[in-house]
Amino acid sequence: MLRVLSIMVAVVLFSGVSLAQQQQEQKQSRPYDADFARPQKLGFGLALSLNRFAGDLQDGTNFPGATTDWGIGGNIHLLWRFADAGDFATLHLLGRFAYSPVSSSHVSERLGFEYSDDLLHFIAALQMQFFPEYDLRPYAFAGFGYLAFSPDITPTGFSKGSTGDASGSMTLPLGVGLTWTISERLDFFAEFMKTLTFSDEMDNWVSEDNDNYNMVSFGLTFYLDEKSEPMQPEAPVEVAPKDSDNDGLLDADEISVYNTDPTNRDTDGDGLIDGDEVERYKTDPTLRDTDYDRLLDGEEVNSHRTDPKVKDTDQDGCSDGDEVLDMNTNPLEKDTDGDGLGDCDEKNVYRTNPLVKDTDGDGADDGKEVRDGTDPLVADVLQIQESGELVLEGINFETNSATITQDSDPILRKALNTLRTNPELRVEVQGHTDDVGAAAANQRLSERRANSVRDYMIQNGIDANRMTARGYGEEQPLVPNDSAENRARNRRIQFRVIQ
DSSP states (O other): OHHHHHHHHHHHHHHHHHHHHHHHHHHHHSOTTTTOSSOOOEEEEEEEEEEEEEOSTTOTTTSTTOEEEOEEEEEEEEEEEEEEOTTSEEEEEEEEEEEEEEEEEEEOSSOEEEEEEEEEEEEEEEEEEEOTTSSEEEEEEEEEEEEEOOOEEEEESSOOOOOOSOOEEEEEEEEEEEEEEOSSSEEEEEEEEEEEESOSTTTTOOOSSOOEEEEEEEEEEEEOSOOOOOOOOOOOOOOOOOOTTOSSSOHHHIIIIIOOOTTOSSTTOSSSOHHHIIIIIOOOTTOSOTTOSSSOHHHIIIIIOOOTTOSSTTOSSSOHHIIIIIIOOOTTOSOTTOSSSOHHHIIIIIOOOTTOSOTTOSSSOHHHHHHHTOOTTSOOSOOOOTTSEEEETTOOBOTTSOOBOGGGHHHHHHHHHHHHHOTTOOEEEEEEOOSSSOHHHHHHHHHHHHHHHHHHHHHTTOOGGGEEEEEOTTSSOSSOSOSHHHHHHHSEEEEEEOO
16 A cells, blocks of 8 residues: 555656646747847937036025026937846846036026036946836936036126036936837837036036936837747647638638638628628628628628628718618718718708709708708709899889889898808898989989898898998999880899908
């Protein structure tokens, strides 16, 4: 019995060791950075920066009220990942060259100064990026650098201090930032860097503390090398699942899941292969017209660009098939002619032509006529001539009177509709007569008749400020007053557009 137990324990231990070895071999076959959000090692980049100097002249103790400006500069950098700390962090060498313009000023009753400098900074640092598996990674760095400076100081009320002729200093740059992977080769980063110097000579003023400056950068890093691919262990040869018709669906799935023909790429003959219907368009591969709108799924996708799963793609109330086959309208646009009425409303409610903005051709769009209460099927709005004049043929008056006769109502209604559908329109209502009678009498008669038409418009809701009335008597005939017919044409009311 003891011997049997010993054998079983040995078998279990051997199996465990064997499984551990297999897992270790699989892990070793993959590159250590396979799961990193940024697997490439070498990158370079550039950034814009905001720079602010902090020295003795800017110290509020020496110069109360001194102001320091943020200057705009730039920098370039090179970044190389040389090691990692598992899934916690990666280690990088950072080289950077920065151009940092800085300035400050102080003005008071007794003294003042203007300070500016163009700093050149060379940096070598060690950077640590945290959580390398994620696209958004915080980081920190520290290192050494060399800063070249040449201050330009204009003092007022005091002598500029001097600490020597130094033009550069070793530095200790410290920084924190956040980098974001935005594409296969590109990272965006935002960063704050504090630079401590080993010099008090950057602004030629002596104090107990060395000078320093701050920099905020926003930039991009572009990675040069290719990402390493995992090494795949050799696997036993297996027979691949079969897709006889090469439609993207396995034969077994076509038979047992989708009920399609595994030897026919397009089972329902609608112009889309079965795999595309299942995976891409989510339509029924056994039904030619999934949404029952009278258009084949393939026609909707390839010709009309409509949704083969939605009967009415533009949601105007008419199916895609009705629009394409019966109405000739665009099934992707609710209002094909752009008149403010939906295609289906034009067909079923207003009986207008959804392909024509102005069905009755009277100069007012169908939608505007519906909103204004006029009939979009009847030319009941006058078209304004290019000359800006409207001759209202058919307005009649009682003999030698300004009283409008009943038979003038149709043309008056059209004039009224014209003013209603063009609310910005301002007109002069003109009265004209023939040459029968005295000129002075004709002048007075034309004025009364023009005012009668203006009063009619006001009584029917048109703002009086949009109209003026004027009589021209017999002075402006349309045609010679040499026949009864011509005299009738000259006795007229005419609108002249003044705005």
